[in-house]
Amino acid sequence: MPMEKLISLIRDIARVPSFSSYEERIHDLIFRTMESVPGVNGECVPDNNLVFQVPGDDNRPPVALTAHLDKINHFGTSPPEALPFEQDEERLTGQLDNAVGLALCISLARLSSERSFPPLMLLFSEMEESFGLKNHPHLLKNQGKGLYHGMGAERISRFLLREHLVPSAVITLDTTPLFKGEPGVALYSGHWEFTGQQPADREREGTERVRDQFLSIDPDLYLSNNTNDYLHYGEELNRDGQRGIPSLALEPAIFPYHQRNESVYLKDIARVYDIMVRWLEQTSQGI
Numbered sequence: 001m002p003m004e005k006l007i008s009l010i011r012d013i014a015r016v017p018s019f020s021s022y023e024e025r026i027h028d029l030i031f032r033t034m035e036s037v038p039g040v041n042g043e044c045v046p047d048n049n050l051v052f053q054v055p056g057d058d059n060r061p062p063v064a065l066t067a068h069l070d071k072i073n074h075f076g077t078s079p080p081e082a083l084p085f086e087q088d089e090e091r092l093t094g095q096l097d098n099a100v101g102l103a104l105c106i107s108l109a110r111l112s113s114e115r116s117f118p119p120l121m122l123l124f125s126e127m128e129e130s131f132g133l134k135n136h137p138h139l140l141k142n143q144g145k146g147l148y149h150g151m152g153a154e155r156i157s158r159f160l161l162r163e164h165l166v167p168s169a170v171i172t173l174d175t176t177p178l179f180k181g182e183p184g185v186a187l188y189s190g191h192w193e194f195t196g197q198q199p200a201d202r203e204r205e206g207t208e209r210v211r212d213q214f215l216s217i218d219p220d221l222y223l224s225n226n227t228n229d230y231l232h233y234g235e236e237l238n239r240d241g242q243r244g245i246p247s248l249a250l251e252p253a254i255f256p257y258h259q260r261n262e263s264v265y266l267k268d269i270a271r272v273y274d275i276m277v278r279w280l281e282q283t284s285q286g287i
Contacts, residue, residue: 006104006273007266010096010100014094017080018070020126023127037113052109052122056118056120060118064123064160065105066170068126068153071098090265100173105173109122112280123170125156126155169206173249180255185252185275186223189246190207193225203243203246211248214279228251
């Protein structure tokens with residue numbers, strides 16, 4: 001996909017005030033955007049989560065790509081109808097956490113019919129952000145009561161298990177604060193370091209294989225760890241210790257973090273896109 005179309009999609013998503021607990025505000029845009037994907041099937045999973053299934057090579061197991069729908073509300077009780085967005089030669093600036101991840105997932109789905117990709121699941125979650133619950137619950141629905149960080153990824157995971165829609169791997173596309181203003185792309189691959197859920201040998205070995213596949217494509221990826229939905233997918237999908245589903249996150253740098261006017265480097269977005277295209281084409285080698 002030309003970079004211009006990916007940037008345009010990031011801009012459209014970034015402008016929607018789909019704040020935590022108000023994720024339904026972006027549903028219409030996402031459904032309309034996904035209409036261009038041949039054979040796609042999408043549904044809303046209670047409450048504000050979206051799951052799409054995209055056809056691919058039936059000889060290969062499906063891969064899940066995930067991103068979160070919610071943005072942090074830095075605009076108070078009267079936000080603008082369209083949030084600010086800017087672009088220069090190096091960066092995009094706006095509410096980009098997680099407009100970048102959503103646009104990357106959708107762009108990869110759009111490309112799938114033209115490339116040799118496995119079947120894809122797009123998992124778009126509510127309430128990934130904990131910032132609003134901690135700092136301004138009055139800006140959330142019902143004062144934030146009954147809401148908690150990561151509930152969307154948990155609900156989607158349970159939906160997948162209930163419907164027997166188990167992916168061979170889960171790749172979360174989000175943004176990382178670890179580079180503190182410099183460009184870069186990070187790879188997270190050890191949810192158990194935060195969840196405390198010890199992985200079975202099958203899960204650990206599968207995770208190491210996927211990590212090494214990414215590193216073979218881009219040896220300069222920064223190996224680290226941080227909290228986001230990839231933890232919840234890894235924990236929930238592997239809770240019985242039998243499935244061994246790798247859960248990793250691939251993330252371009254963002255700065256400032258959890259503030260207004262977040263910036264992401266264009267070259268980092270292009271780098272993540274290229275890595276994912278190459279990895280999805282290579283997954284026939286096994287996960």
